[in-house]
Amino acid sequence: MSDLEPLDYRLIQQLQAQVAAALNVESQRREAAGERELARSDEQQMAWSLIATAVAGHLQLQLAAGIDVPVDRSYDERLANGVFAAMYGAGELQELLDDPEVENIDINGADEVWVRYAGHREAVRHRPVAANDDDLIGIIQAQAAHAGINARPWTPATPELDLRLADGSRLSAIMGAGERPSISIRKNRFPQMFLPKLVELGTVDEYTATFLQAAVLSRCNIMVCGSTDAGKTTLLRALINVIPSHERLITVEKAAELGLRRHPEIHPNVVEWEMVLPDAEGRGGVSMAKLVQRSLRQDPDRVIVGEVLGEEIVTMLNAMSQGNDGSLSTIHARNAVSALDRIASYAAQADGLSFEVTHSMIAGAVDFIVFIRKNPLMGGNRTVTEVIEVAGFDGERVTFTELFTPSPIHGRAERTDKSLTSERKKRLQAEGFDDAPWFGGLS
Numbered sequence: 001m002s003d004l005e006p007l008d009y010r011l012i013q014q015l016q017a018q019v020a021a022a023l024n025v026e027s028q029r030r031e032a033a034g035e036r037e038l039a040r041s042d043e044q045q046m047a048w049s050l051i052a053t054a055v056a057g058h059l060q061l062q063l064a065a066g067i068d069v070p071v072d073r074s075y076d077e078r079l080a081n082g083v084f085a086a087m088y089g090a091g092e093l094q095e096l097l098d099d100p101e102v103e104n105i106d107i108n109g110a111d112e113v114w115v116r117y118a119g120h121r122e123a124v125r126h127r128p129v130a131a132n133d134d135d136l137i138g139i140i141q142a143q144a145a146h147a148g149i150n151a152r153p154w155t156p157a158t159p160e161l162d163l164r165l166a167d168g169s170r171l172s173a174i175m176g177a178g179e180r181p182s183i184s185i186r187k188n189r190f191p192q193m194f195l196p197k198l199v200e201l202g203t204v205d206e207y208t209a210t211f212l213q214a215a216v217l218s219r220c221n222i223m224v225c226g227s228t229d230a231g232k233t234t235l236l237r238a239l240i241n242v243i244p245s246h247e248r249l250i251t252v253e254k255a256a257e258l259g260l261r262r263h264p265e266i267h268p269n270v271v272e273w274e275m276v277l278p279d280a281e282g283r284g285g286v287s288m289a290k291l292v293q294r295s296l297r298q299d300p301d302r303v304i305v306g307e308v309l310g311e312e313i314v315t316m317l318n319a320m321s322q323g324n325d326g327s328l329s330t331i332h333a334r335n336a337v338s339a340l341d342r343i344a345s346y347a348a349q350a351d352g353l354s355f356e357v358t359h360s361m362i363a364g365a366v367d368f369i370v371f372i373r374k375n376p377l378m379g380g381n382r383t384v385t386e387v388i389e390v391a392g393f394d395g396e397r398v399t400f401t402e403l404f405t406p407s408p409i410h411g412r413a414e415r416t417d418k419s420l421t422s423e424r425k426k427r428l429q430a431e432g433f434d435d436a437p438w439f440g441g442l443s
Contacts, residue, residue: 159177
């Protein structure tokens with residue numbers, strides 16, 4: 001078999017079932033003997049041994065039946081890796097998920113796979129990840145069953161799927177809308193991020209990082225905006241990691257992605273929620289808006305909404321304006337100013353509010369909007385290019401101040417000569433932000 005050919009998914013399933021049965025026998029033996037369950041690492045080590053035995057047994061049966069088998073040892077290894085990945089990973093997708101240079105994986109059917117690598121603008125064709133579309137669907141369904149906080153169905157009755165994989169990557173899938181299933185995976189290359197690292201990567205300069213740090217520490221409400229794959233979640237992680245460790249955080253996401261509970265050494269008191277989908281008959285389920293509302297009754301120091309997508313914005317704005325300071329969130333927008341209209345549009349659609357009312361709500365709730373994008377002047381690297389301060393309300397719409405705008409030389413955010421509002425100057429100054437180089441110090 002060529003390395004370019006996908007493994008037989010049904011064979012993988014057969015060997016997986018054989019190994020799982022052996023592991024179950026061992027588990028029952030340990031329980032009967034009063035022994036403790038195997039740690040996950042020990043179970044996986046035993047699984048490797050059982051997989052090697054199962055693969056060898058399969059090949060021997062093939063030979064005994066007169067069926068040609070590959071003499072290349074690499075096939076044995078691929079088959080064993082495939083079984084292990086099916087049990088503890090994402091099948092043949094696992095190879096791409098494990099590659100630290102992979103950024104995006106787009107699958108237009110089992111045999112049409114496109115991969116974009118870090119530092120490259122164009123995607124390249126990759127070998128198939130399944131023998132056929134049914135096998136591909138099976139791989140994704142297996143992930144949907146256990147990878148997230150809640151099991152998520154992916155069937156013709158529920159054709160849309162949003163999911164965080166075990167490594168933190170974000171998966172979006174749909175079936176039935178086209179001839180073949182479509183899956184996109186955005187790799188989480190930076191599962192942990194800090195502002196100093198963003199300075200090192202060139203995403204922000206030290207001055208902008210100092211400003212953002214002070215804004216978080218002074219409990220300003222911040223919206224991070226940008227287009228798809230601009231780096232919003234990575235920037236959000238860096239801002240979250242500025243928050244003092246003693247604070248209680250509640251995160252609300254459509255599909256859990258931030259993964260703060262994986263790092264209790266940074267934030268030990270974290271509650272992670274994701275939207276609960278209703279069943280096929282439309283019963284049950286918990287919407288983002290309800291989760292945001294519920295979070296306010298769970299004694300949070302801060303509520304973090306991974307991505308604002310609709311009606312939850314009204315609850316969030318009300319919470320921000322009523323003393324729940326320090327909230328962080330992301331939203332899709334083409335630039336910092338257009339984020340204001342996007343927020344207003346979501347609020348108007350949710351509660352039928354007028355344009356003026358929604359802008360009044362924004363003015364009383366949001367402090368700063370930070371825009372991040374792929375910067376063509378820096379080789380497509382993701383950089384913060386704008387920061388605006390929500391300054392007030394003029395009776396019709398939000399007024400704002402452009403604090404940071406794109407440099408004409410490198411496109412990254414640079415401080416303008418426009419002043420912060422007096423109250424926020426004092427708050428930022430108390431957290432170590434010195435704006436003196438621009439307009440003579442903070443008052």
